[in-house]
Amino acid sequence: MKLGMIGLGRMGRNMALRMKRAGHDLAGTDRSAETLAETEKLGIRTFGTAGELVRGLETPRVLWAMIPAGTPVDDLIDQVLPLMQRGDLLVDGGNSNWRDSKRRGARLAQEGILFADAGTSGGIWGLELGYCIMIGGSNDAIARLRPALDALAPEGGWRHVGAVGAGHFSKMVHNGIEYGMMQAYGEGFELLEASEFGYDLAQLAQLWNQGSVVRSWLLELAERAFRDDPRLQNIRGYVEDSGEGRWTVVEAIEHGVPAPVLALSLFERFRSRQEDSFRDRVIAALRHQFGGHAVKAK
Numbered sequence: 001m002k003l004g005m006i007g008l009g010r011m012g013r014n015m016a017l018r019m020k021r022a023g024h025d026l027a028g029t030d031r032s033a034e035t036l037a038e039t040e041k042l043g044i045r046t047f048g049t050a051g052e053l054v055r056g057l058e059t060p061r062v063l064w065a066m067i068p069a070g071t072p073v074d075d076l077i078d079q080v081l082p083l084m085q086r087g088d089l090l091v092d093g094g095n096s097n098w099r100d101s102k103r104r105g106a107r108l109a110q111e112g113i114l115f116a117d118a119g120t121s122g123g124i125w126g127l128e129l130g131y132c133i134m135i136g137g138s139n140d141a142i143a144r145l146r147p148a149l150d151a152l153a154p155e156g157g158w159r160h161v162g163a164v165g166a167g168h169f170s171k172m173v174h175n176g177i178e179y180g181m182m183q184a185y186g187e188g189f190e191l192l193e194a195s196e197f198g199y200d201l202a203q204l205a206q207l208w209n210q211g212s213v214v215r216s217w218l219l220e221l222a223e224r225a226f227r228d229d230p231r232l233q234n235i236r237g238y239v240e241d242s243g244e245g246r247w248t249v250v251e252a253i254e255h256g257v258p259a260p261v262l263a264l265s266l267f268e269r270f271r272s273r274q275e276d277s278f279r280d281r282v283i284a285a286l287r288h289q290f291g292g293h294a295v296k297a298k
Contacts, residue, residue, distance in 0.1 A: 001147045003062045004028060004053045006076065007094075008039050008046075011120065012066030014127035015093070015152060016044055022151035029053040054080050060087040062144065064118075069096040069243065077104060086112030089144055093118040093133075095175070095244055098168040101136070105164035114141040117164055119171020130154035134174070136167035169251075176248030176262045179241075181218055183265035189222070193231070202226035239272040 005016040005028035012028070013035070020026045020043065027045040029052070030036055036046040047053040054061065061084065065076055073096055080090075090113060092101060101117035108115045116137030122130065131152045135142060142149075142160045149158045161170050192199050205223035209215040229235065245266040252259035271277075276298070287293040 001025070001062065002027075002058060003064055003148055004057050005044075005064050005066065006030075006050050006053065007066035008032075008035050009066065010124055011093075011122075011126065013039055013042075013044075014124070015064075015066065015120075015131065017042055018127050018130075019148055019151045020044055024148065024151060027053060027056060050076060050080050051083055054083040059085050060089065060144075061085075062089045062091070062148070064091040064093055064148070066093050066120075069094050069100075073100070073104065077107070081108070081111060081113070084111070084113055087114070089114040089116065089141055091116045091118050091135075091145065092168075093120045095119075095171065095242055096168050097243075097247055098165045098172060101168045102165040105137075114138065114144070115164055116141045116145060117167040119167045119174065121171065121174060126152075130157050133158035134161045134167045134170040135159070136162050136164050136169075138163070172244045172247050172251070175242070175244035176259070176266075178218075179245045179248075179265040179269070180261045181216070183261075183268055185218060185222060200226075200230070202230065237272050239269045241266060241269045245269070 002025040003016075003019065005012050005026060008016065008028045008030040012030075016026045016028050016039070027047065028039055029047045029050050030039070036048070039046050045056075047056055054063070057063075063080065065073065067073060067076060073092055073094065077090070084090075090108060092104070092115070096104075096117065098117070101115075105115040105117070114137070116135055118136075119134035120126075121132040121134075133149060133153050135145070135149065135158060137145075137160070139160075152158070161167055189201055189205075192201060192204065202223050205219050205226060209219050209223070225232065245262070249259065249263045249266055251257075252262065284293075284295045288295045
């Protein structure tokens with residue numbers, strides 16, 4: 001099939017390349033001239049703007065966007081919608097809020113444009129291993145996309161999970177669970193590091209992946225990280241969040257679903273960004289006031 005990829009960053013370019021290797025006709029665009037040049041070397045046609053890409057594709061078009069969530073997606077729709085025709089299809093494969101996806105799908109439907117929201121997991125390893133794709137949209141949209149989805153995902157690695165919005169809702173929860181899993185691994189390895197036994201953390205991570213109930217791909221990546229830097233001395237403990245963890249906690253509140261692990265794992269990310277927090281100074285001061293416990297001067 002023919003497909004235009006909008007956004008050729010770490011995920012978008014690898015996805016385009018994986019589809020090209022499967023025999024599909026790929027074209028793409030990106031804001032970076034350097035990225036466009038690198039993509040051209042891979043045999044993928046490029047265009048300077050999203051508008052030029054739309055004009056350069058035959059109808060009915062299939063566009064797949066891998067760009068940051070929020071305003072950039074709405075700006076893209078504003079740019080390409082006047083150039084699109086009834087029956088064209090736009091896929092948002094980024095980490096958009098599912099409510100935004102429902103709104104965008106309704107807007108495009110008024111113009112006869114199909115829309116699908118594709119929650120996409122796989123990161124930088126997707127080119128080699130394939131992507132897990134949770135996709136929402138109409139049956140017609142998914143039928144159009146099936147050849148691309150089959151190329152992008154390993155066997156059994158994609159599923160039509162519901163109407164527009166369902167793809168990004170399931171990816172949001174996926175990322176919330178990911179937060180909790182990483183927090184558990186982080187706390188466990190910190191305890192091992194603090195012990196008297198001088199564990200080889202890479203070896204232990206490798207061992208746990210041999211039939212243990214805590215085995216996972218994240219644990220494989222932990223092993224890799226420990227082999228590169230056994231005590232992670234070259235990494236600062238500062239952890240960003242992409243927004244999906246926040247949305248997961250908000251949805252848990254909205255639905256009255258208790259999700260303490262997911263919520264605390266998000267708050268621990270905020271905690272990682274603090275140095276000498278005022279909260280900790282208050283606690284130290286209180287301990288000094290009621291018990292005469294020593295405090296450390298700045």
